[in-house]
Amino acid sequence: MKQGNLVLRSESEINDRINDYYIYEVDRAIYGCGALYPQDNNQGEIGAIAVNPSYKCKGVGKKIMRYLIGLGQKRGMNRLFLLTTQTSDWFYGFGFYPGTPSSLPPGRKVRYNNERNSRVLLLDLVSRSQDTTPG
Numbered sequence: 001m002k003q004g005n006l007v008l009r010s011e012s013e014i015n016d017r018i019n020d021y022y023i024y025e026v027d028r029a030i031y032g033c034g035a036l037y038p039q040d041n042n043q044g045e046i047g048a049i050a051v052n053p054s055y056k057c058k059g060v061g062k063k064i065m066r067y068l069i070g071l072g073q074k075r076g077m078n079r080l081f082l083l084t085t086q087t088s089d090w091f092y093g094f095g096f097y098p099g100t101p102s103s104l105p106p107g108r109k110v111r112y113n114n115e116r117n118s119r120v121l122l123l124d125l126v127s128r129s130q131d132t133t134p135g
Helices: 011-016 060-074 088-092
Strands: 021-026 029-039 043-051 079-084 097-099 119-124
Touching (some): 043 060, 060 079, 088 119
Antiparallel strands (some): 021 029, 029 043, 097 119
């Protein structure tokens, strides 16, 4: 959050949506996290992706992303989207493609923060199979 990579969330905001967060842990040590927030129009927003700096090159982020994409598929979501100010190229490896704020579902479109100038990335799940995510 201090670096501007993550959106500042209050403790109450996190507590209200705690069931949307998933952590990657080994032996009770947390190495990463991510969230899948259900949205309007059978879509989901991926957010809060963070990995311990010591584990950034160990595939933890990829595992979290594959899990969240699979979870979206399991829940029958048609599309996933995310907003990023940083590493959009990394997300392209999972099949995400550029969108615009107008691509967002109505409830999320009204909460888009123009000042943050986040890139919108989309991933259609309808015709996607599990084996297309990078290994």
